Amino acid sequence: MSTSKATDHLWMHFTRMGSYDNAPVPTIERGEGSYIFDTNGRKYLDALSGLFTVQVGHGREELAKAAYEQAKKLAFFPIWSYAHPTAIELADRLAALAPGDLNKVFFSSGGGESVETAWKVAKQYFKLIGKPAKHKVISRAIAYHGTTQGALSITGVPPFKEAFEPLVPGTVRVPNTNFYRAPEFVADDEKAFGLWAANRIEEAILAEGPSSVAAVFLEPVQNAGGCFPPPPGYFERVRQICDEHDVLLISDEVICAYGRLGTMFGCEKFGYQPDIITTAKGLTSGYSPLGCAIISDRIYEPFSKPGVTFAHGYTFGGHPVSCAVALANLDLFEREDLLGNVLRNENAFRTTLEKLYDLPIVGDVRGDGYFYGIELVKDFKTKETFNADESERVLRGYVSGALFENGLYCRADDRGDPVVQVAPPLIAGQDVFDEIEQKLRIVLTEAWNRI
Template structure:
């Protein structure tokens, strides 16, 4: 290497070292630093960069901005709550009024009858609590070998220790010195129920505490369930006394045209995790809906009743809870969940046409207002997403060279078809280069 080449290399390294202090999330730093888009404003289905670009938010942030950006009603409710009481913890004898009200509202719409509600700060928190509670349940029952948590290939369940451990995306589990941060985990097929049955037999049902699944896989590529898959999964869970945990962090609160995807697919979970859509991202909030089978032993009026040691400083945060309460009112008042069913038909028609016209589109998948567009290998989903930015639209590359489609519920039919048209334009332009 020449002196000039070494100097250039050192300069490049220093450029990265001197980058902004904020560490980019989920990004390859050398290819991200210097190219980041700074979003400083949002309005409806659009966001704006600090250099003045207007972008259609085709991913609703990270699947969460269901009622769009900049809603003044939610901002006002947060302002008023902070002036009254920003928050107070919910440990032991203490709670706060907004957390109590939200708990009742969530129990009332839960796909689990007579559910109790554990509140926390997000989806990763919720997964950690649900997996711990599954193990706690079986230990309390005296079934001490039931420790293993099953999850599906290509699954994403956040990035806390448990979420990392049960990830079905291998790259999220790599680099920590062991195959799984929490050792008692195993992956099952994402669509082959016979393979799931075989793995249960191999591992031994006596060793399995729970099975965790997304109703529709999100980051894994927008994968709806194969016909009959969930019916078989539920049968196996009942037959082998395996708790069923349904991760509705993305699909909850209307994303599939029902309040919870469990309703759409006829799922009867023991626990449901939720986050994102409960506030449309206006405040960080998540939680777990828990079935009577699990919570009742912790509510027995006895000195011997066990304690489940869950809870965090911001669990049941009063301002976040106030925002969630008003957000649920908006969903109902504006009929946004039924609107998703209408938009699903529009999206399905648009994507079917796209696949018919463009041979570079190998598959399209739709469930509610979730869409995935898989591309042939000669195209790169990352590059297509970059091209879409230049056209004024946001998508995101997912597993399987797939483009994410998950815009806010408030979009018009024309905006949705225009978004798909922009994707087609970007594909055609890449094909012609």
């Protein structure tokens, strides 16, 4: 297949299409384990798991066979007032895996739809229990929650929103947990910073009026901005605040669920109990589209009353083939102990990436599990970041392309401060970590020379 045709009719997502007017489009045609191959046969380390998705690695025949066998039997049927066996079995399995009383599974096609579902559940829940004014959502600065109108409204990345405004009203932003950029008065005490950041959520609830706030949407480790883990005590305080003001705590785990942090769900890694978990990506390891919101018994209870309908759904939510793939994917997790592999190796991954601190361009290495961001700076001591022109010239103009040219597929991102993100498949070990570090070292060394 000619890559020159890629821009004739294909409109790629989040892409400056004009960039390919005089350049070929990178075209990936197959994958194997932790590696992908383009149409010219070149091999690249997939250090982003596709898009934080391919947990079990590429080319797993078990998942392809599960899809094939299910498609032969029942390729499609909706779960609108009907059920089918794979949706039933997968919902049972997820309810057993989810913490606490998270026992109701509402399937979607992907992450943004799961977030959209959770906000709708929260709004209708409060109407059903006699608190119809509670509809607003609080989320964090720079946080990404999806591109549908509701999920985009919750998203805290202004450049993503400007072209589509006005959006859904009723969303409020609070500070994120980027300790590297913490205010000076808490910059030396991570726990104090966490308490300060959590208390900004209560401050926002009180400013909006507790009678109007329905939910707080938080990722266990925030993706956009470069992998911000929660400080000690942060989620404990957030849970307390939500309980005090009758606000739902929604854990957006589209990235952090299904082993990315070494636990089945990210909230388990940090010891908090949400009211709803939103998921997608790693549920099928990307072998078929599927997402879900997992909802607590307490929140579901008023929906179970006679005559009540949750008027919401998706044609492909709970797709039979996708559910079959998800079940086979979870079987692989158990058979190969992928959660254990992450927990056994996460410190080695961090230590390997921290070798990059000897480069003057590397300001911070942060994250958890197999999910890390490396923040790039002009001055290590002062933490001075790039200006807009430098970010465009160095990050977009050089780093992003150079990483790929050196055989490393990952993400160079400037939604917040400039970062490079890496999130290898959960099957990865030290050989993969070393390759990531070595390729990053080559490119970042040259990037520093270009500043």
